[in-house]
Amino acid sequence: MVGRVIQAAIQRHVSKGLTIERATLAEPQPYEAVVRIEACGICHMDLDGPSLCTLPAVFGHEGVGVVEAVGSAARVKVGDRVILGYGSCGTCPSCTQAHPYYCDQSWDVTFGGRRLDGSATLQDSSGTPLHAAFFQQSSFATHAIVPDHCLVTMPQDIPAEVGASIACGVMTGTGAILNVLNVQSGETVLIVGAGAVGLGAVMAARRAGAGEILVVDVRDDRLILAQELGATAVFNPRMGPMDAWVMTQTGRGVGKLLETSGNATAFASAIASLRTGGHMAYAILPSPMEEYMLKPMPLFEKAARFEALSFGNSVPHDLYPRMLEWWRAGEFPVDRLISKFSLAEINLAMERTRSGDVIKAVLMMDCADAA
Ligand SMILES: [Zn+2]
Ligand SMILES: [Zn+2]
Structure with a gap:
């Protein structure tokens, strides 16, 4: 696979911790973008991922970051700050009628492990394809590849962890x-x-x-x-x-x-x-x-x-901007729910989420250990 070398938290075994490893991210297709992840929340579906997906896999579906590369026809541009919304196909009747939460291919875009065309987006350092494209993102990583219609622009002044916490x-x-x-x-x-x-x-x-x-x-x-x-x-x-x-x-x-x-x-x-x-x-x-x-x-x-x-x-393009405005106005204090961890602390963050000791763990990717 031709692409960029990134770091990703890979789950290889159901009962063991995740390991931070080098991996290769594919080049973006025409309507995709590569996002450098700033922060990613942990949601319970990440804990349940191994029961729904094949391993090894890369989970994470509450990403926030900056667009670093785009496909030839992408409707976002390099430098855009974005929240990564949940996956949808973008072409079925539900998607084209602004009901992406009822996407006909909801299960495949969420848990299928690949793009809808069947191609892999991520492989490990030995060249083995990983079960990725989780919610069409797999954001427990320094970078993710995402369909452009799933990206919602976020103002520069919003802290990354706040954007990730609402995703x-x-x-x-x-x-x-x-x-x-x-x-x-x-x-x-x-x-x-x-x-x-x-x-x-x-x-x-x-x-x-x-x-x-x-x-x-x-x-x-x-x-x-x-x-x-x-x-x-x-x-x-x-x-x-x-x-x-x-x-x-x-x-x-x-x-x-x-x-x-x-x-x-x-x-x-x-x-x-x-x-x-x-x-x-x-x-x-x-x-x-x-x-x-x-x-x-x-x-x-x-x-x-x-x-x-x-x-x-919810339609992310509609609701994310409203939630962030409410947060800015002090009417939606989502920061009260957040506990921050570095990517290297992902296993601790997962465990505290599972035990209920934290409500919304957010991984901060800048703190990741150097490869
Ligand atoms: Zn979730
Ligand atoms: Zn659809």
């Missing part, structure tokens, strides 16, 4: 509130799970003028942060059943609910917390390892709407 999880929570649940001024919303998705939703709900913002999490430190960010009442389900608490808070259950925990017990309790005609959006299903079985009857009894999220129905 996937926080955007999903924000989009869930604004686009999916359509929370209006004065309305009540229940948010289950106070990680990056849930706390993004809390900030978005406050901005939208929600009347009551109820937040549930098993960690008290996160509940305290949720209150500082806008939660009006919080509950730790270690104290008792969530649905009973919701009934005491609301008298009838909630009409709008966002489930972000992916916990099977929380999932069932969330359904029980809905009022008749309620709308529940969920960001992640309980793990198949928990052998979770969804009982349709409680949803049927309540005539409830039950909706899977795909990036919170």
Whole structure:
């Protein structure tokens, strides 16, 4: 493969740490750009990557950086500062009608490991192709190759870690509130799970003028942060059943609910917390390892709407600039969620994300060890 030598965090084994290695990045095709990565957030899908992709692989899908090279027809230019949005094909009916979150080729552009034409974007120092193009980026690296339509220009004065922190999880929570649940001024919303998705939703709900913002999490430190960010009442389900608490808070259950925990017990309790005609959006299903079985009857009894999220129905070109303006105005303090690590500390950052000790780990690539 002809291309540039970069450094990438390669996952070679399911249960072992990632290794920072030299790798070769392909030359950009006409509608692609090579981005020098400044920062990349860690999202839970990076932790789940080995169960969805073949190894060795390079993950990372919350990249921010500077365009360093472009293909012959690219609609970005060298020097542009960009946030790398999630992958989409750019040509299917959903993509051309501004609904890239419903891209017909969503699975392949996210987990396929290659470009849609089947070509590899990255190989290791022995010449072996790597499973890359993760969300069409693979940003756990000093450089990434990205389709130009996935790049969103970012102002020069925004800190790289702020741009990276909103790219996937926080955007999903924000989009869930604004686009999916359509929370209006004065309305009540229940948010289950106070990680990056849930706390993004809390900030978005406050901005939208929600009347009551109820937040549930098993960690008290996160509940305290949720209150500082806008939660009006919080509950730790270690104290008792969530649905009973919701009934005491609301008298009838909630009409709008966002489930972000992916916990099977929380999932069932969330359904029980809905009022008749309620709308529940969920960001992640309980793990198949928990052998979770969804009982349709409680949803049927309540005539409830039950909706899977795909990036919170968010269009990065629309939502990233708005979120950054809110941050600049002090109305969306996403920096409260961030913990910074160097690329060399990636295994520590992954472990702290898995344990829940950090909410949004962001890798700063300038701090990477020299090859
Ligand atoms: Zn598409
Ligand atoms: Zn993500």
